[in-house]
Amino acid sequence: MTTESKKPPTVFISYSWTTTDHEQWVYELATRLMSDGVMVKLDKWDLKEGNDTLAFMESMVTSTEIDKVLIICERGYQAKADKRTGGVGTETELITPKIYGNVGQEKFIPVVSERDEEGKPFLPTFCSSRMYVDLSIEYEKGYERLLRTLHQAPMHRKPALGAVPSFLFEQEVSHYESSNLIKQLNSAIENNPKRVRGITSSFINTFLGELKQLEITSIDNPSLLDETVKEKIDESLPLRNVYINFINSLSESDEIDSDWIVELFESLYPLAHNQKNNSYYESQFDQFKFFITELFIYTCAILIKHNQYKVLSEVFNNEFHTKNFTNDNLKIRFEGYRFYIESLERLNERLGYRKFSYTGEILSQRADNSLISKEEFLNTDLLLHYISKILRPDERYFWFPTTYMYRSAYSHFKLLSKLKSKRHAEKIKCIFNADTIEELKLSISSYSVAQPIRVQNDYFNQAPHIASIIKPDEIATML
Structure with a gap:
């Protein structure tokens, strides 16, 4: 309904003639309300000589044509209302049963215009427990609230009831705890920066715990293990996005440091290898190898996005102290987080996908995060290759840019x-x-x-x- 066609609200102002200054205050309030589209019934202009004052007051309080009754609460009104004296006392006797008889009533609105020496509002007993509009301190703020109430245009509108989120019924990995830590982190960054360090430490433990959902614990048909790996990679997407949001908040607020990144990836590395003294298939951990590689690229992309070049440099030059099944004191550089995913390439061949690199294909397909564009992701993968060859030119193992063929030549x-x-x-x-x-x-x-950097059998791209x-x-x- 437009403001032009909507019937203006009609209100009656109940007040005490305590002082001439207060009468003028009420008169100015009524005048301003009229100018703002509120039809005001006020004794000053609606009660004429010869009219029955009691009948006027009763009609104002009981009439269905009156949408709201504004009770102007100050020292004089409170005293007269509580003692039931004068016209205010009469109005109080009319109003009280309607308020007490209907707990949910919204017709009678206390409007505080004065407070006592202790800062307490002068509220008559009959409305002391009611929510009121305060015009005694921040007048303009209170007036807007009053005006919105009268025009039924609240500042905070209750949103429409939406549909139940579908993810509640989907069999996907749980990320509630890590998602909740993002909310805590954003709150701490804004309100209590001292809590940030504790939250980042908690995130590593929580995130590692949630990643256990990606483990492949039973293998019924080893020949189909590659498909199971792909399914686990697909399931990892929500956890990947949680991580991206977390590190983005850290990096954007300048709370990021290389020590936290190093600690996280040192903790992630063992997931890519068997940690138990039992029989296993090497490909059984390929979903983690893929996930860790993807996470490292996104980590660097986020740091670049927020110009965290010093932190990025420290990560590139750092020695990661981690472990695998055969070595509890393994030292690697960042290149060690670029894994070859054997099961995906086997799946590519077995199902005849004919992709030059199925790992690169999936990484490229998943590069759809709202914080990092696909182009930024692919460029970061290529940058890691350049950095690897420049910083450690004599190393046999370098960062191979798996996604290079999905980058446009005009990128x-x-x-x-x-x-x-x-x-x-x-x-x-x-x-x-x-x-x-x-x-x-x-x-x-x-x-x-x-020689040119290209995957096997890709004779057209490099x-x-x-x-x-x-x-x-x-x-x-x-x-």
């Missing part, structure tokens, strides 16, 4: 393109282990591969050379 590589700006190059150079612009140019120049995106002599040539 914009924002981070590397920004190196043309001297201002941005100064910020970004640390991730290439460079202290100066000249060292940065040397680092980029040092990228070298003995990972782009870094020089095809940014040439060393282009670095820092702009402001």
Whole structure:
């Protein structure tokens, strides 16, 4: 219903002639309400000489044409109402039964215009337990509340009842506890930053606990294990998104540090290997290998998104102390979190999908998170390859960019393109282990591969050379 066609509310103002100043206060309130579309019944302009005052008051209180009765509560009104004296006393005798007889009534609204020396509102006994509108302190705020009440336009509207969330009845992995920690984290960041460290520690333990739901505990048909792995990867998506939201909140608020990231991935690594003294299939843990690789790419993408280059540099240069089934004192670099997922490539061949890399295919398909675009995800995977070859050129094992073939040849590589700006190059150079612009140019120049980076049988595509995106002599040539 539009404001033009809606019938204006009609209100009666019940008040005491305590002082001339108070009478003027009431008169100005009534006048303003009239100007704001409220039909006001007031003795000053509705009670004429010769009228029966008692009949007028009774009609105002009992009439069905009166939508609301505003009870102006101040020192004089409270005294007269409680002692039942004067016109206020008469109105009180008329109003009281209607209030006490209907607990849920909304017609009679106390409006506080004055408070006592202790700051308590002057509320008559008959309405002391009722919610009131306060015009004694923040007048404008209280007036808006009153106006919204009269026009039935509340500031906080009750939302429409929606449908029951379908995920409640879906057989998906539970992520309630880790999702709840995101809410706690966001609240702590805003209201109590000292709690952030404790929440981040709790998240690691909670997240690891929820990941146990992805374990493959029984294998009825080993020849179909690859399909089970794919199913577990599909089930992991909600947990992946929870993690992305958590680290995004940390990074965005500048509460992120490399120690937390290192601790998390040191704790994740053992999931990719058998930890029990029993027989097992190596592919039985491939869902975790995929998940960990994906999480590492997203971690770096989030850090880049929020310009956390120092933290990213520390992660790239850190030595991760973790373990697997045969070694409790395993030391790896970040390249160790890029796993080859044998079961997915076997599934690719067995079912005739004919993908150059089924792992890359799935990573690309899943790169649909609202915080990180697909292009950003694919670029980050490629960046990890460049960093790996630049920082550790002599290492046999490097980060292979599994998703390179899903990157458009015309894709914009924002981070590397920004190196043309001297201002941005100064910020970004640390991730290439460079202290100066000249060292940065040397680092980029040092990228070298003995042969094109491509997956087996992909004769038409190869990972782009870094020089095809940014040439060393282009670095820092702009402001």
